[in-house]
Amino acid sequence: MKTTISKKCLVLLIPLLMFILNTITKTAICVENQYKCEKQEKRFQNSDFSRFHSDLERSFSGLEEKADNLEAMNQNLEGRINMLAAEKDKLNKAYVQMKAKQSALEKEHAKLKKRTSSLEVAYKKTSGKNKVATTSKQAKTPAKKTTAKSSQKGKSTSKTASNKVSSVGTGDMSTTQTQPPVVAVEKPSGMQRGDDASAINIKKINEKGVEYGKKGMYDEAIREFQKVAAMEPNMANIHYNLGLAYKKKGMIAEAEKEFTEYERLKNQSN
Numbered sequence: 001m002k003t004t005i006s007k008k009c010l011v012l013l014i015p016l017l018m019f020i021l022n023t024i025t026k027t028a029i030c031v032e033n034q035y036k037c038e039k040q041e042k043r044f045q046n047s048d049f050s051r052f053h054s055d056l057e058r059s060f061s062g063l064e065e066k067a068d069n070l071e072a073m074n075q076n077l078e079g080r081i082n083m084l085a086a087e088k089d090k091l092n093k094a095y096v097q098m099k100a101k102q103s104a105l106e107k108e109h110a111k112l113k114k115r116t117s118s119l120e121v122a123y124k125k126t127s128g129k130n131k132v133a134t135t136s137k138q139a140k141t142p143a144k145k146t147t148a149k150s151s152q153k154g155k156s157t158s159k160t161a162s163n164k165v166s167s168v169g170t171g172d173m174s175t176t177q178t179q180p181p182v183v184a185v186e187k188p189s190g191m192q193r194g195d196d197a198s199a200i201n202i203k204k205i206n207e208k209g210v211e212y213g214k215k216g217m218y219d220e221a222i223r224e225f226q227k228v229a230a231m232e233p234n235m236a237n238i239h240y241n242l243g244l245a246y247k248k249k250g251m252i253a254e255a256e257k258e259f260t261e262y263e264r265l266k267n268q269s270n
Helices: 002-030 034-046 048-150 157-173 196-214 218-231 236-249 252-269
Strands: none
Touching: 002 048, 196 218, 196 236, 218 236, 236 252
């Protein structure tokens, strides 16, 4: 744009220089004859060349104003371009951050999927084990009841009453699941065999031991079963209940001892 303006200026300067040279020569000539010089100046002002010169100056000033305006517009456009470039950079940074977040969320989603699948597998395994355990417990309870009934033959009336309670207790205690610490076995003394009244007392003590076993209070259950065993040492099922309580308590040696006593008394009754 500046090169075009300079070319136009050169085109305009050429006639201007010619005019200046002409006026200089005229003034030099008109020094002698001032009247002629003034007359020629008036003629020049009224001539077409003078009007062309004034029009040329006005157009040149208008072109300069337009050039200035265009330069200002160019600067405004450059500023807007810089602003748009900065906004573009911000958008690119935000896009990169969003892509990183998306990838992190996808990884987290994949991890959660793996965890849920592993938990589902573990849940299926545990549910299968629980089903097997419940079926095995249900199969054991009728066998225990039949053994308790077979051991009741040849006993006294007090023994028969206590045997019925103990057979129920053995089925219920197998469902409790706690592991308290091991304690020493207490051996109460001063208990003697009795008649029907003592049989009722034995039944109550045994029921109390069964209730303690249901609640997982194995110390109290062992204590109650020991009382019954002291009162009726030849009762097979009470030794079974006591051995079961020892087993739940974690006292394996005492449990084995009571189970062997149960087997011995059961064989004697048969």
